[in-house]
Amino acid sequence: MKKIANRNREKGIQNYRFIIQTLFALLCVWIGIEFYLFTNYLKSGGSSAFHSRPAGVDGFLPISSLMSFYLFLKTGEIHPAHPAGLFIFLAIVLMSIVFGKSFCSWLCPVGYISELIGDFGEKVIYRLFHKKITLPKYIDYPLRSLKYLLLGFFVYSIFFLMTISSVRAFLDSPYNQAADLKMYYFFADISRLALIVIGSLFLLSVFIRNFWCRFLCPYGALLGLISFLSPTRIQRNPVSCIDCGLCYKACPSGIKVDKAKTVLSDECTSCLSCIDACPVADTLNLKFLVTKNKISKKSIAIGVVSIFMVVTGIGMISGHWQNDITKKEYLIHYRNMNSYGHPTGTEAIQKLNKESDSMILYQPEVNKTNDYMKKTEILKTKK
Numbered sequence: 573m574k575k576i577a578n579r580n581r582e583k584g585i586q587n588y589r590f591i592i593q594t595l596f597a598l599l600c601v602w603i604g605i606e607f608y609l610f611t612n613y614l615k616s617g618g619s620s621a622f623h624s625r626p627a628g629v630d631g632f633l634p635i636s637s638l639m640s641f642y643l644f645l646k647t648g649e650i651h652p653a654h655p656a657g658l659f660i661f662l663a664i665v666l667m668s669i670v671f672g673k674s675f676c677s678w679l680c681p682v683g684y685i686s687e688l689i690g691d692f693g694e695k696v697i698y699r700l701f702h703k704k705i706t707l708p709k710y711i712d713y714p715l716r717s718l719k720y721l722l723l724g725f726f727v728y729s730i731f732f733l734m735t736i737s738s739v740r741a742f743l744d745s746p747y748n749q750a751a752d753l754k755m756y757y758f759f760a761d762i763s764r765l766a767l768i769v770i771g772s773l774f775l776l777s778v779f780i781r782n783f784w785c786r787f788l789c790p791y792g793a794l795l796g797l798i799s800f801l802s803p804t805r806i807q808r809n810p811v812s813c814i815d816c817g818l819c820y821k822a823c824p825s826g827i828k829v830d831k832a833k834t835v836l837s838d839e840c841t842s843c844l845s846c847i848d849a850c851p852v853a854d855t856l857n858l859k860f861l862v863t864k865n866k867i868s869k870k871s872i873a874i875g876v877v878s879i880f881m882v883v884t885g886i887g888m889i890s891g892h893w894q895n896d897i898t899k900k901e902y903l904i905h906y907r908n909m910n911s912y913g914h915p916t917g918t919e920a921i922q923k924l925n926k927e928s929d930s931m932i933l934y935q936p937e938v939n940k941t942n943d944y945m946k947k948t949e950i951l952k953t954k955k
Contacts, residue, residue: 578812580855584848585869589677592877593684600681603628607756614753614906618899625902627893629752630657634791636751637661639730639739646736651743652896654751659887663880665798670879671872672799676785676792677824677841678876686782690824693778705779706826715787716839723790733921741928747912749897750905754912781824786839796838803861806835806846812855819856822849829856844869 609623637657
């Protein structure tokens with residue numbers, strides 16, 4: 573190992589990142605409490621005090637948001653069922669384009685919990701085994717492919733199997749309108765099987781850091797692919813590098829930063845832990861690929877939060893934040909939500925395609941009939 577010629581005295585960013593993560597997690601808790609009060613109103617049949625539904629809950633409906641995004645790309649239409657989900661999705665995608673997979677390490681509440689479990693697990697494992705557990709490549713790589721298989725399934729089902737009319741029909745359906753309620757009661761009335769699965773993921777995350785995020789999260793897989801479009805990368809100066817390996821040890825994703833000149837990995841979340849750990853000044857930095865200009869750590873923190881606030885703020889200001897589902901409709905959905913279903917399998921999707929396409933062909937005739945009936949009523953009134 574080489575001697576340190578110019579020690580890195582720049583302050584770390586991890587405490588600020590932790591504060592941002594905690595505040596965003598508390599925001600999610602507040603959204604959960606507000607939605608709980610909203611469901612209590614529905615549970616009472618509308619007899620108790622009304623609590624408005626928090627639009628932020630749409631952020632926990634990733635499939636609905638992805639379908640809304642597809643509809644928006646094809647038609648420019650912002651679907652009114654869960655519009656906040658679309659803007660949250662757009663904010664996360666933009667963050668990934670600008671600063672890589674930064675949502676996962678700066679704002680994601682699941683990533684935040686996973687980090688806390690991982691930190692706890694490393695302390696336990698070190699006491700038991702006095703070393704860090706890492707999976708061999710022949711196990712790690714196949715497991716990492718699982719999240720891409722899940723992402724591929726959703727992308728294929730929505731972007732290739734479904735037509736625009738069937739996507740719109742699904743978004744209009746009672747199942748999608750009540751998706752927030754069904755999601756809430758999945759956790760509020762959790763089944764034994766779901767509890768076993770979540771408990772297993774918790775235990776696995778203790779021994780294998782970020783188990784869910786690394787191997788199973790399709791959202792993270794999407795952001796990892798999008799991050800390759802980012803003009804920024806963590807770069808290492810091999811001349812001033814002393815080969816201490818501290819950056820590799822600090823990386824929660826196990827990326828071999830100490831061996832790379834430019835970090836090109838779908839697992840990099842721009843958490844900047846490696847940069848904070850580097851003991852040599854100007855050896856490891858986040859830079860623009862083209863200009864090679866260094867990006868300060870505080871700029872990344874401010875940039876991540878600003879992108880999220882600006883994009884979601886546009887949704888609020890433009891009037892595309894709250895959905896258009898009335899209290900009366902929600903009361904009906906609450907009573908009937910257990911009977912709502914969705915297409916499962918290729919045949920069911922193809923059936924939905926045919927039904928929704930036939931409705932489009934049939935709709936002009938319905939409109940003509942309605943117009944004729946209206947004109948007839950007007951003539952009758954005049955007589």
